Amino acid sequence: MTSEEKIICKNCILPNHFLSIGVNDAGLCDFCADSHHKTENWKKTFVDEQKRRDCLDQWNALIKKLQKTKDEYAVLLGYSGGKDSTALVDTFLHQYHLKPFLITIDTGFMTEVAKENIRQTLSKLNMEDSHLFIEDAAPVFTELYKYIFLNHDSNEKALTVDVCHTCTDLIHTILVKEAMKRGIEYVIIG
Known part of the structure; x- marks a missing residue:
């Protein structure tokens, strides 16, 4: 060979x-x-059955704690508009009876069709007034992608790892900053 x-x-x-x-x-x-x-x-990463039960117990304890608070919003939720984050919003509203504040960030890849789908979904969930759509961040993300593409020099590390981790870190930073401004204690990425 x-x-x-x-x-x-x-x-x-x-x-x-x-x-x-x-x-x-x-x-x-x-x-x-x-x-x-x-x-x-x-x-x-392996998650054994005991770890799974422990994490579920922690999650359920947090939900019970949030249900006892009188805050307007239980959590700030990063909302992409996809099926997973939409299911999470639906779970908070209809299963947990908690209201999340939603933030969607256009990172430069969101189509007009996707934006319209988000608006329609939020309308059906009656969440339009509990949502912030950050559309002016796309140029910052575009510059970030450009920098990473032009400066990636590793044969060992995938370019997508650098792009995804850096982009995700920036999104998390924006979400945490918004949560702090609004006095929301918990941030969930949907």
Whole structure:
């Protein structure tokens, strides 16, 4: 086998040499052969049943605590308009009987159709007055993407990791800042 030969993991389809991944003689990539294998791009996290129960207990305790407060908004929720964040809003409203304050941030990739879908969904949920749409941030995100694309110099770390982590950090910062301005104690990313 030459060093240029491409070998595909027989379990997960990752190719050798992709982000320095190797494929062993058994045909398994580093990740499939060793569940504890880590790179700059990925690590596997195991959540056992006890950890799952503990986290669910903590979540339920938080929801009960929030239900006892008299605040106008229980949480600030990062709302993308996708099915997951919409389901989360619906859960807060109809299952927990708590009102979240919603923030949507256009990072430069949001289409007009997506924006209109968000408006229609918020109207159906009667949440238009509890939503902030930050559309003027797109130029900042565009400059951020440009900088990362032009300055990424790693053969080990995926470009998407840099873009996603940096963008997500900026979104989280904006959400926390808005929560502090509004006196909302909890921020949930939807």
